[in-house]
Amino acid sequence: MEEAIASGMTMREVCAVVGLSERRFREWRIRACKGDISRHPKPENTKPYNALTPEEEAAIERAVACAEWADLSCRELSVKIMERDDFYISHVAIWEYEKRLGVAGHRGKRRLMGHRRGEAPDTSFLNGPNQLWAWDFTKLPTGVPYRFWYLCPVLDRWSRKVVGWQISDRADSELAQTVWDQALLAEGLTQANAPRSLSDRGPQMRSHSTRDFFRELGVIQLLARPRTPNDNAHVESLFSTVKTAPAYPGVFPSLKEAKAYFSKFFHWYNDEHLHTRIGMVTPSQKHSGEWRRILAERELIRAHTFARRRAYNSMLRGPNKDLEAAVS
Numbered sequence: 128m129e130e131a132i133a134s135g136m137t138m139r140e141v142c143a144v145v146g147l148s149e150r151r152f153r154e155w156r157i158r159a160c161k162g163d164i165s166r167h168p169k170p171e172n173t174k175p176y177n178a179l180t181p182e183e184e185a186a187i188e189r190a191v192a193c194a195e196w197a198d199l200s201c202r203e204l205s206v207k208i209m210e211r212d213d214f215y216i217s218h219v220a221i222w223e224y225e226k227r228l229g230v231a232g233h234r235g236k237r238r239l240m241g242h243r244r245g246e247a248p249d250t251s252f253l254n255g256p257n258q259l260w261a262w263d264f265t266k267l268p269t270g271v272p273y274r275f276w277y278l279c280p281v282l283d284r285w286s287r288k289v290v291g292w293q294i295s296d297r298a299d300s301e302l303a304q305t306v307w308d309q310a311l312l313a314e315g316l317t318q319a320n321a322p323r324s325l326s327d328r329g330p331q332m333r334s335h336s337t338r339d340f341f342r343e344l345g346v347i348q349l350l351a352r353p354r355t356p357n358d359n360a361h362v363e364s365l366f367s368t369v370k371t372a373p374a375y376p377g378v379f380p381s382l383k384e385a386k387a388y389f390s391k392f393f394h395w396y397n398d399e400h401l402h403t404r405i406g407m408v409t410p411s412q413k414h415s416g417e418w419r420r421i422l423a424e425r426e427l428i429r430a431h432t433f434a435r436r437r438a439y440n441s442m443l444r445g446p447n448k449d450l451e452a453a454v455s
Contacts, residue, residue: 128141138152176440177436177437178436180435180439183214183436184224186212186216187208187216190207191204191224191228191230198373200218201219201222201225202218202401202403203401204218205407206407214428214431215428215433245352247358248349248350248351250349253285254285255285256283256286256413256414257283257314257320257322258285258323259284259285259322259323259324259325260282260290260322260324261281261326261361262280262281262282262303262307262325262326263280263326263327263329263362263363264277264278264303264331265278267385268378269378269380270379270380276294276295276296276379276382277295277296278292278369278385278389279292279295279298279302279306280362280365281306281310283322284325284361286411286413286414287361287365287402287404287410288397288410288411288414289365289410290310290314291306291307291313292389292393293305293306294382294385294389295382296382300336300337301336302331304336304340307324307344318344318345319345321346322346323347323349324347325358326349326351327350327351327358327359328350328351328353372392374392397409397411408421408422
C-alpha cells in the first residue's frame with residue numbers, strides 16, 4: 128500500500144482497492160512509525176456471551192414463518208415465543224432477523240407533533256382501573272352515500288379495556304348515555320365510585336342532556352382542548368386499531384352485521400389482544416390486576432434464558448470460571 132501511494136495513488140484509492148478503511152490504515156501507519164504494530168492484537172471474531180443459541184434462532188424462524196402469526200408485531204412475537212417455547216427473545220433480535228430476510232416493516236403509528244393550546248385536562252390522579260373513562264364517536268360506512276352507522280365505545284384509560292360500546296344510526300347524546308349506563312352496570316359502579324369522563328368538545332358531549340346525565344351520576348366531566356385530539360389520544364388509537372384490523376370488512380350494510388362484527392372484535396380486543404402500551408398483556412388482564420403475575424413470570428423466564436445463553440456461549444469460547452460461578 129505504501130508503494131502504491133508512492134507511485135501516485137491516493138490513500139482513498141488504495142484503501143478502496145484493498146477493502147480497508149482509511150482510518151484503520153492511518154492507525155497502522157502510526158503504529159508502524161512507533162515500532163509497535165503488534166500492540167493490542169485484536170482477537171478473532173467470536174460470538175458474544177449473549178448471542179442467540181441455535182434453538183432460539185430456530186424458534187425465530189418458526190415464528191416468522193407461522194401463517195397464524197403473520198399479522199403480529201415483533202413485540203407480540205416475542206411474547207408468543209416466550210409462551211410457546213419457554214425462553215425469552217427480544218423484539219429487537221426478531222426485528223434484525225426479519226431485516227435479514229427483507230420482511231421487516233414499520234408496524235407502529237407515527238405520532239403527530241402539534242403546538243400546545245392551553246392546559247390539557249389533568250389526568251395525574253390516574254393510578255388504577257375505573258377512575259377515568261374516555262369515549263367518542265366514529266363513523267362506520269354502510270355502502271350507501273352519506274349514510275353511516277355510529278360506533279360509541281367507552282374506554283378505561285388505565286387498562287385500555289373497552290368497558291362498554293353501542294352502535295346506532297344517530298350520534299346523539301342518547302347513544303352516549305346508553306353506553307355509559309351499560310358500562311357502569313357491567314363494572315358494578317355506583318354514584319359513590321363513579322369514574323370521571325374524558326371526551327372532546329363535540330355537541331353530544333357539551334349538550335345540556337349529557338351534562339345533566341353526568342351530574343346525576345356524580346361523574347366529573349373533563350373536556351379536551353379545542354382542536355387537540357391528542358388530549359383524547361387513547362380513543363383515537365382505539366379507532367385506528369378498529370379500522371386497520373385485518374378482518375375489518377370496511378362496509379356494514381346492516382346494523383345487525385355491524386353489531387355482530389364488533390361483538391367479536393371487542394371480545395378479541397379485551398381478552399386476546401396483547402397491548403403494546405400496557406406491557407404486552409391484554410386489557411382484561413390489566414383491568415383485573417392479573418398483569419402483575421404475568422410480567423413477573425416473563426421476567427423470570429427472561430433471566431433464565433440469559434443464564435442458559437451465557438452458559439452455552441461460554442462453552443464455545445472456552446472455560447471461564449468467573450462466568451460459570453455467576454451462572455451457577
